Amino acid sequence: MTCPTAELFELADGRMAVARAQGVRAHVRACAACQEQLRAAEAIVGQTAALRQPVDADMEARLWQALVPEVELAGARARKRAAWRELLGRRAVEMLELAWPRDGEHGWRVWMPRVIWTGVLAAILLTVLGPDVVPEESATAAPALASDAPNLAVGEPHEDAVRTAVSPPRSVFPTTAPAPSEPASMVSDALNGNTEVPAAAPRHVRGWHHLASATNSATATPGQALLACGAIVDLTEANATLVHNLSADAEIELDDGRVVVRVPKLPPGGRLVVRTADAVVQVKGTAFAVDKRNKDWTTVEVFEGVVQVDAAGHGREPQAGRETIFVHAGETRRIESVDAYLRRQIAELDDAVAAGRLEVGHEKAQRYLMVAGADGPDVDDVQLRLGGILSRTGHLAEAARLYRTVADGDGPVYARQNALAVLAVLHRDADRADAERATWDEYLVRFPDGLYVREALVRQVELGCGRADGAVEQARRTLASRFGQEPTAAAVLDRCRSR
Amino acid sequence: MANASIHMLPTEVVDEELLLEGLRAGSADAFRGLYRLYLPKVAGLCRVLLRDVGVEDAIQDTFLRVFRNIQQFRGESRLTTWVHRIATNVCLSELRQRGAWRARHDEFTDDLGDGRDVEADLALKQSSQQLQTLMDDLDPLKRTTFFLHHVEGLTAAEIGVVLGEQRGTVLKRLQRTREDLLARWPSGLPDKASVRP
Numbered sequence: 001m002t003c004p005t006a007e008l009f010e011l012a013d014g015r016m017a018v019a020r021a022q023g024v025r026a027h028v029r030a031c032a033a034c035q036e037q038l039r040a041a042e043a044i045v046g047q048t049a050a051l052r053q054p055v056d057a058d059m060e061a062r063l064w065q066a067l068v069p070e071v072e073l074a075g076a077r078a079r080k081r082a083a084w085r086e087l088l089g090r091r092a093v094e095m096l097e098l099a100w101p102r103d104g105e106h107g108w109r110v111w112m113p114r115v116i117w118t119g120v121l122a123a124i125l126l127t128v129l130g131p132d133v134v135p136e137e138s139a140t141a142a143p144a145l146a147s148d149a150p151n152l153a154v155g156e157p158h159e160d161a162v163r164t165a166v167s168p169p170r171s172v173f174p175t176t177a178p179a180p181s182e183p184a185s186m187v188s189d190a191l192n193g194n195t196e197v198p199a200a201a202p203r204h205v206r207g208w209h210h211l212a213s214a215t216n217s218a219t220a221t222p223g224q225a226l227l228a229c230g231a232i233v234d235l236t237e238a239n240a241t242l243v244h245n246l247s248a249d250a251e252i253e254l255d256d257g258r259v260v261v262r263v264p265k266l267p268p269g270g271r272l273v274v275r276t277a278d279a280v281v282q283v284k285g286t287a288f289a290v291d292k293r294n295k296d297w298t299t300v301e302v303f304e305g306v307v308q309v310d311a312a313g314h315g316r317e318p319q320a321g322r323e324t325i326f327v328h329a330g331e332t333r334r335i336e337s338v339d340a341y342l343r344r345q346i347a348e349l350d351d352a353v354a355a356g357r358l359e360v361g362h363e364k365a366q367r368y369l370m371v372a373g374a375d376g377p378d379v380d381d382v383q384l385r386l387g388g389i390l391s392r393t394g395h396l397a398e399a400a401r402l403y404r405t406v407a408d409g410d411g412p413v414y415a416r417q418n419a420l421a422v423l424a425v426l427h428r429d430a431d432r433a434d435a436e437r438a439t440w441d442e443y444l445v446r447f448p449d450g451l452y453v454r455e456a457l458v459r460q461v462e463l464g465c466g467r468a469d470g471a472v473e474q475a476r477r478t479l480a481s482r483f484g485q486e487p488t489a490a491a492v493l494d495r496c497r498s499r
Numbered sequence: 500m501a502n503a504s505i506h507m508l509p510t511e512v513v514d515e516e517l518l519l520e521g522l523r524a525g526s527a528d529a530f531r532g533l534y535r536l537y538l539p540k541v542a543g544l545c546r547v548l549l550r551d552v553g554v555e556d557a558i559q560d561t562f563l564r565v566f567r568n569i570q571q572f573r574g575e576s577r578l579t580t581w582v583h584r585i586a587t588n589v590c591l592s593e594l595r596q597r598g599a600w601r602a603r604h605d606e607f608t609d610d611l612g613d614g615r616d617v618e619a620d621l622a623l624k625q626s627s628q629q630l631q632t633l634m635d636d637l638d639p640l641k642r643t644t645f646f647l648h649h650v651e652g653l654t655a656a657e658i659g660v661v662l663g664e665q666r667g668t669v670l671k672r673l674q675r676t677r678e679d680l681l682a683r684w685p686s687g688l689p690d691k692a693s694v695r696p
Contacts, residue, residue, distance in 0.1 A: 064531070
């Protein structure tokens, strides 16, 4: 028969109940094999005591000395925990502790909390990100960023950016910031504390208080927000709107104040954009600050990496006609507002023309017209200035077309008058009498009370001097009646009469 | 007092609740008491599993983990079980690392031949350390199971908690371990080892 090994060992170990032990012993007495195995089991069990050898005092003392610092730390932790329990209550602390597996846990005690927490995070993500999901093309259609290009050489410093300061790179966040590889799935934003706004509406973030009031906020420290792409945004001094918050496409509109951003390396095609009224700042992985506390400009300061900055036009889109600049670590660039930029262009245009640098003036005028667009401010004035430059540089036909455009446009009356009068003068200088007469005729019809009526009448009389023309006679009479007392008009009238 | 063994109170006479209360309050005396109480147990397990190599480091690592995590001990199992679980994890982790090194090391030593002295082995088996020698040939899980049951007195269910296994699994392994030891034990009493072929 097969000897019951387990029972023999239990019997040898002395753990078996008396009644059962008697039964087993009865069996052993009748079984020679079991007798031998019982003796072996007793011998084995008899030697188990030798497996627990005494610990010598030296080793005990040596090990304890190594453990003393940990004991002190454990004591400090225990006191800290007691303080928390005092503050939050025993149940709250235990609930928090239940959420995490303990050291040495195994089986469901390890994976169950992980499953629960993963579910909670997924629910938060779906709730917050769901409405913001945009077609993939919108992300892939993003313009290539500077960091995509293998060569990030900065071009010539251009006029858009006024270098205000160059300081050594400095870090605004601890270098132990959350690892980008970690799933940065939480979003912190709210509309001035109102989390009930439609999901599609932009949500404002304005400092810590509003962040704290948002149920979906995830801020490690006051004023900091963690975006889905893993970027940390310091909003302490900012009034901003979170437009997109996807893992590969985040967009912040900064209305005023200052944001400091640390962006982890984003995946291919990914980008983070910070827009102000003056600048569009695009990054793929860097640390930088955008400051919009002055109405006339936005300051971009880069601490790490390279940032692509476009001047912003209307709609906060990159402004056509203004160059893209790359701001490197340690640099600070100031991006002017459109208005400030245009004012500066006009001033520099006039300075250039006054100094006789017509080419520079021509470039300034062209840049102004490109940036301002057809509906921009003072476009007619600049077109007139550009026409003057063109005529002085011999580009008469081009100047004439430009004057005609202004004269026939929807600009201010004075600009249209000026354009038509200057066009007439341009014809005079080109010895095109018929064209000049026709232009003055047009002027008198369109602007009978205009600024240049006297000049128009004078030129009509001069050009028709000696001719029996009804229009000329009409001009003569009008000039005499309205401006006969003025020396210039009187002189012209005398000269033509004498002929 | 060098080489003098430490007089330890048996576990049973220590009020575990009182000890835990002191540990949770951060009492240094309680930590010292825990250390003195469980040092022989942890040392015995580490010696059986690690065969005297790296035992001291494993003991220290075990108590470090115990001290660091004592606040998370919620008393759902006996303190003994919890401490043994940590010690077992530390030792098995050490064995896994050692095994990886051994696998590489053996590639270079295979060609050197088996240097074991058969006669010496036989003599050792005849000594009082016969059980220790036989256990050294068992796999770590069998050693742990046998030690925790027959030396530390843990039940199969408690060993299951320590090893993260079902009670039935522990019982089966314990049975196989006993059969292995019996099969390799010299027939009859230990002093009759010479009859073994």
